[in-house]
Amino acid sequence: MSLPVPLMVRLSTTRADRHITRELRSLSFRENAIGGYASAAFALDRPLLLAPDEIAHYARVYIYDARNGATVWEGRLDDPDRGAGADGQVWNLVAVGPSAHTMDRAVPLIYVDRDMQAFGRAVNLTPGGSDSITEDPGGSGKDALVLQFGEGLTVAQNNTVTMRYPRIARAGQKLARLDYSWDAGGTDTNYAIQAIASTDGGASDTARNQTLAVGGGAASPRVVVTDWSNGRNTLDLRLIRTAAGSQTIPNDGFWVSVMDFYVQAMRYNADGTEKTSSYVTTPNVSDIVADLLGRLLPMYDGAGAVVALTGSVIVQLAYPDGVTAAKVLEDLVTLATGYRWGVYESNTAGKYRFEWVAWPSAVRYEADIVDGFESPASASELYNEVTVRYRNEAGEALTTTRSQSVQILTDGGLTRTAIIDLSGEVGLLANAQLAGDQFLLEHGTPLNRGRLHLARPVLDLGTGRMVMPWEIKAGELIRVRGVLPRVDALNATSRDGVAVFRIASKDVNGAEGTATLDLDSFSGSVPRAVVQVASSVQRRRRYR
């Protein structure tokens, strides 16, 4: 290619909309496989005495391919830095991609919660009654919430031992689905175990009501609309004397244990409408993604978003202390490492395109190493075991270890064990096992951490075109010629650490029309190592 780089840059605010290509001193932009458009930086000469109408915080930045009109990067101005020096008066502008909107809001968020530690005593008109989280007295061995009228306590009609789950109400959400199984110390139709759905402890519906029976009761889910009105946000589980008159409790058998408890809050559809039906036992990861789009990400085109259905189910996902959409997405990727998310160009309504999709299983690009290639392929990311720390329903900190066979480690006679901390927000055994298995999948072959430099068109097998370096999409698979040719590389469905790599990120030097691809993971560099160390010391919050 021996023509000027055909990239055009446009800035748009409410006061001005200008193409500034010819005024640029420099241009670079970055796209990540996870997150999409990440950042852009460019400098232009403008006097510092004036505030240009097109330069302002959150101005929209567009970078187009002048040949075909496609948007190759888009975001918002984050840092309109001004300076004066030997080069004159220069504005150094930094923009962030639309993925930054995932950090716009931090809110408490409950999706599915099995944590019995969340319950607290309420309507305490019978303080002699007791509550505890302990092993089921019925002998199942499960952790249970045990409510009891103790021996010698005089109990009148409508006296209760009530335990309230307040997290959904405190998060500003509503009840969608709940379930539990239960057991009791005896059979007595004067007493009942009830689930009461109320609005802030006021107006209520009885979602479930069963008299005490020595055989207990199996799980029997209850859902919004069918079992309570839309709008109920507080759950009470209570042992209640329903019969008239009073009784002095004669023995220790007047207890009920609640087990296998879970509650789900109401979610949003991706288009922003409330989901009032079709709640199942465990939501999918894709259900959570859709809720984020509808709830926290109005800047994205939720209705037009591509949200691939994921098989991974969520057994525990609750953030009562607050969370951003970015953090939730990070946790979802941990639970479903076969998927990634990204945010890209906006539509005519100004909303950004969002996708939650599986990592590709077909090689998309073919390139050569002639413009430069580095491939460290460190073994430091190889693991054949992982220990996952999590909390169970009773709030106990536990661990589980998962393993896989890695030939390279086997040949070396080595066992390498990583550790993951799921904390209480994403805990429980099933989630821990899932996260561990996903981690091992990603760490069974050496991560490349290398770089490929491109200064010429490459073949795009997905469209049949030769594409310029800035058109390459991060997240796709690329087969690199000139590196250990093997027949297997021609049939690759995933990265192989040798000749087929996942494009972790793409850095474009717009002024020269070249690009540098990080292969498999972000390339090792001092700044990145510092960030990794800094983020590794951050501890998740613990809560009761």
Place this chain on the structure above:
Amino acid sequence: MVTVLRFVDRIDPARTVRMDLNDADSGGYWRLLASSRFDPPKAKRARVSTLLSDGATYPATAYDDRVLELAWLVKAETADIIAQEIQRLARELDRPGNIVEYRAGDQPVFFRTRRVGLDTLEVPDDNTRVDVVVTLLAEPFGYGLREDIGPVTVNNDPAAGSNGMHFDLSGIKGDVETPLILRLANSSPLGAGSLTSAYGVRRRGTPANIPLVLQCESMSLNTDTTLPGNDTVMSGSGSNYARCSFATVIAMTSRVYIARFPSASSVDVRGTYRVFLRKRQSASDPVNVRLGYGGSDLGSVTSNFFNDVVATTGTNRKWVDLGLVSIPASPDPVTDGYSGTELAARGVHVSVEAQRVSGSGNLDLDCLLFVPADDRFGTVKWTTDQGGIDNQVLDGVADAAYALEGTTEVRTTNIPSTRTGGVPFISPGVTNRIVWLVNAGENNLNDDKTHTTAVTVSYWPRYLYLRPVST
């Protein structure tokens, strides 16, 4: 003939001379010396070179600023006159930008200069003559006087006998490519407001041979698709559109296809195109459409490549952007080895797939428009403030779109015109085809094939050295 060198106020036949810089032979003080240089601009390149291959790669090339090295002898009767003349020059050089007219033959060329200072000033003992040297920086290209073409009438009918969705420009003057200024009369459909137009440029080979329009009725019919007959609002003659009823299959599937488009192979077929579908629905229900393409001469088999699904709705006739297609859609050597002989490109299989998301109603498919998208493609969303606008302008020089009162007054509009992509450029020595889609479907305006757009084209020829008489 004496070389003309002077500062002028504009590049225009009615320009005013600000300062003559070679008037000694006509009683003035300035004599341009033979040591002066008017070198063409140097080309600067991004260079990538490794030991992995022989030679280097040049990802991009652009011309650097032109450097004019000018030397004068300034002679006058007194030192005061000398000082006055030097002051005049210094003031001209100090301007943020200036225009220098240079003519060594019959035709002038103009250089747009940067602010510079005097390099050297040698004053002899008697103070009545001064040797002056200035290194004058200028934009890379010299400019000729503005050339106007038209107005050209562009028909909004893909099947029009002439200028159907395009117009050609040839005989372009200059040495290198130059940006266009397109001035469009603000009449229907532009005057209806909220209109988005799209354009693409082809500047090589024989543009008449490029694939431009593919009538859907000429394609093979697939699931639930028939030829209802003639509709005067559709393009073409006879049975001029295809209708998909979704009677048996509402899911996404091929509705029309063609084994190979275009049918004639040539080097001009090669390229990337943005494909627009002209369609109409009988009900306002959501319909998804998708372009498929693939191996040449494929029959009714499924296409190999698929562009993104495009959601569309509404009963108006509109153009829908189906995305990009490359011909050929495979590894392409372009030339025969090192020979430089370009290989012909064979057409590709093309199909239109459609899905009715909900509701009822038909989908009528009129034609596909292949807009060149490998050189210069862009879109313009025209201002919606239509009161009093006489002309809408797509200005490749200013890199902007705006409205005019008359032909020279820039109007402020509450909602400015915005654009994406590249501005149109044209090149000398070739036929330049500008494919023009005035109503690219981003609004509720019914597309009307009887509409025309009157386009006045202006450009400034750009030169590397001087302007020959003929160009």
